[in-house]
Amino acid sequence: DAKTTQPPSMDCAEGRxxxxxxxxxxxxxxxxxxxxxxxxxxxxxxxxxxxKNNETNEMASLIITEDRKSSTLILPHATLRDTAVYxxxxxxxxxxxxxxxxxxGTRLTINP
Amino acid sequence: xxxxxxxxxxxILKIGQSMTLQCTQDMNHNYMYWYRQxxxxxxxxxxxxxxxxxxxxxxxxxxYNVSRSTTEDxxxxxxxxxxxxxxxxxxxxxxxxxxQFFGPGTRLTVL
Numbered sequence: 428d429a430k431t432t433q434p435p436s437m438d439c440a441e442g443r444x445x446x447x448x449x450x451x452x453x454x455x456x457x458x459x460x461x462x463x464x465x466x467x468x469x470x471x472x473x474x475x476x477x478x479k480n481n482e483t484n485e486m487a488s489l490i491i492t493e494d495r496k497s498s499t500l501i502l503p504h505a506t507l508r509d510t511a512v513y514x515x516x517x518x519x520x521x522x523x524x525x526x527x528x529x530x531x532g533t534r535l536t537i538n539p
Numbered sequence: 540x541x542x543x544x545x546x547x548x549x550x551i552l553k554i555g556q557s558m559t560l561q562c563t564q565d566m567n568h569n570y571m572y573w574y575r576q577x578x579x580x581x582x583x584x585x586x587x588x589x590x591x592x593x594x595x596x597x598x599x600x601x602x603y604n605v606s607r608s609t610t611e612d613x614x615x616x617x618x619x620x621x622x623x624x625x626x627x628x629x630x631x632x633x634x635x636x637x638x639q640f641f642g643p644g645t646r647l648t649v650l
């Protein structure tokens with residue numbers, strides 16, 4: 428599985444867009460990019476995933492560069508409840524067991 | 540649906556004791572997983588199951604055992620507890636699409 432690199436911490440003002448970067452320069456053509464978050468020691472929560480096209484859902488947008496070596500998770504209007512650790516994971520999806528490998532993630536703090 | 544439930548929420552064990560961490564999901568998911576999370580670290584996969592009767596080792600299986608006799612239940616057994624097993628344990632499940640659903644965790648301390 429490709430290794431990911433994320434900044435250890437970031438701050439964002441409430442109401443602004445939070446942009447969380449992730450580098451995955453060794454990603455393979457069949458590996459997807461996943462994002463999960465963990466709020467204050469709760470179980471991780473799935474946010475979004477993508478292969479090469481940009482994706483958007485009710486929680487966030489995922490922007491993947493054309494060469495697929497990096498991506499950005501965007502929370503468009505951050506609220507205090509978005510304070511959490513955000514994990515970027517790359518993983519092959521072949522209908523198998525999908526064993527996720529979590530790094531240390533980015534600790535995002537939303538400030539009032 | 541209750542989703543993924545885990546019991547107990549907290550437990551303190553003495554070295555050498557044994558216990559079973561319970562995990563149940565009511566979503567009829569095929570895949571189930573056990574992770575552990577040490578302070579300040581990401582999650583590490585202990586064991587996983589692709590269906591009833593089938594289990595396999597993850598990244599850190601030593602000191603643990605699992606069974607999967609039903610689709611709903613995936614208990615994790617610690618036979619001889621050691622201080623190194625002090626951690627937060629998360630169970631997760633997945634159907635056939637990509638999202639894993641996680642339980643609330645069990646906080647285990649071994650003294």
